[in-house]
Amino acid sequence: MKTVIINSESYEKHITGDGHPEQPKRVVVIKEKLKKRNDLIWKKPDLVPKNILAMTHSKEYIDNLNSSFPQKGLRFLDGDTVVSPASKKAVFEAAGSTIRAIDGIEKNEFKNAFCLTRPPGHHAEKNKAMGFCCISNAGVAMNYLISKYKYKKIACVDFDVHWGNGNYNVMRGSKNSLYISTHQYPFYPGGGTDKDKGDFNNSLNIPLPAGTTSEQYLNAYDRVLDRLIEYKPDFLLFSAGFDAHKNDPLAQFQLCSKDFYEITKRTLSATNKFTNGKVVSILEGGYDLNALAESANEHVNALVEFN
Numbered sequence: 676m677k678t679v680i681i682n683s684e685s686y687e688k689h690i691t692g693d694g695h696p697e698q699p700k701r702v703v704v705i706k707e708k709l710k711k712r713n714d715l716i717w718k719k720p721d722l723v724p725k726n727i728l729a730m731t732h733s734k735e736y737i738d739n740l741n742s743s744f745p746q747k748g749l750r751f752l753d754g755d756t757v758v759s760p761a762s763k764k765a766v767f768e769a770a771g772s773t774i775r776a777i778d779g780i781e782k783n784e785f786k787n788a789f790c791l792t793r794p795p796g797h798h799a800e801k802n803k804a805m806g807f808c809c810i811s812n813a814g815v816a817m818n819y820l821i822s823k824y825k826y827k828k829i830a831c832v833d834f835d836v837h838w839g840n841g842n843y844n845v846m847r848g849s850k851n852s853l854y855i856s857t858h859q860y861p862f863y864p865g866g867g868t869d870k871d872k873g874d875f876n877n878s879l880n881i882p883l884p885a886g887t888t889s890e891q892y893l894n895a896y897d898r899v900l901d902r903l904i905e906y907k908p909d910f911l912l913f914s915a916g917f918d919a920h921k922n923d924p925l926a927q928f929q930l931c932s933k934d935f936y937e938i939t940k941r942t943l944s945a946t947n948k949f950t951n952g953k954v955v956s957i958l959e960g961g962y963d964l965n966a967l968a969e970s971a972n973e974h975v976n977a978l979v980e981f982n
Contacts, residue, residue, distance in 0.1 A: 676783065678785065680709055681790045681791065682717060682718075682792070683719055683772070687702060689759065691749070691757040692749050695757060701793060705791055707968070708971070716785055720772040728815070730822065732801050732802070732810065736802045745760060755806065766809045766810060769792035772791075773819065773955055777820060787954040789958070789974070789978060795959040796812035796815075796957065797833055797839030797959050798840055798841045806837065806863070814841070817829050827851050828851060829908060830855065832912070833854070834856075835960045837858055838864060839858075839914055842854055842856075846877070847871075847873040847877065855881075857896065858882060859927060869882075886929060892934065893941075896941065904946075911946050913939070916960035917960065920967075935973045936976050939976075943977060952981055958971070
């Protein structure tokens with residue numbers, strides 16, 4: 676079986692304004708690189724069932740979000756989260772990409788999945804949009820796995836350079852999930868310390884300083900692997916942000932593109948005997964276009980290798 680890429684043209688029509696780092700070209704450059712390969716399957720997203728949205732975000736928030744997309748121009752949901760007329764489809768299809776990925780894996784259509792989506796999701800909390808994010812896509816995936824497929828131990832590994840406060844907010848109350856994050860600290864959005872353990876001791880945060888090198892990062896990442904092996908997840912999610920790259924303009928880690936292959940490979944090596952290779956990865960950050968395309972391709976290399 677192969678690795679699938681879940682993608683939609685709607686992601687390129689989510690307009691955020693000139694100069695905004697979370698821009699349509701982010702998915703375009705990755706798509707162009709991955710389309711040159713012949714070892715991938717491409718599929719479109721599905722819709723998110725309403726009951727799954729309701730488990731992930733408050734009804735009031737989803738109602739407000741649905742009515743927040745403008746007829747023309749741009750609207751700011753917070754200081755840096757921007758939507759435009761075509762954003763609504765992109766927002767809900769980004770979350771829906773995880774539904775298609777999970778269903779396809781469960782039906783043995785493909786082995787694992789990379790959701791090539793935008794906007795990202797890991798800063799979106801139950802009751803608010805923030806940090807370019809509107810819906811916790813990984814949170815949707817977690818709730819769908821629990822609700823439809825009765826999974827008991829879902830691990831979400833978030834290697835975006837920013838702490839995924841939204842993922843944490845959505846997942847912290849689920850006794851069937853483990854949320855793990857490596858991130859620059861102190862840094863946006865704040866939080867993500869050892870104190871943020873979740874309601875069931877179901878979160879591990881590994882805050883690292885600006886300037887963290889590849890060697891320092893991979894050494895620290897051993898803590899992620901140890902916790903995963905202890906947890907024995909039956910399904911693995913990645914919140915796959917590539918903004919820890921040394922060329923990224925929004926952060927100060929010093930990773931290189933190949934490190935994302937290594938991160939992914941080590942994670943899959945540690946968990947595959949528990950998950951049977953069931954993995955859904957969801958694009959989060961990454962704002963230098965060349966670094967983003969290279970790093971995402973390295974991540975997919977590891978997914979393909981573990982088919």
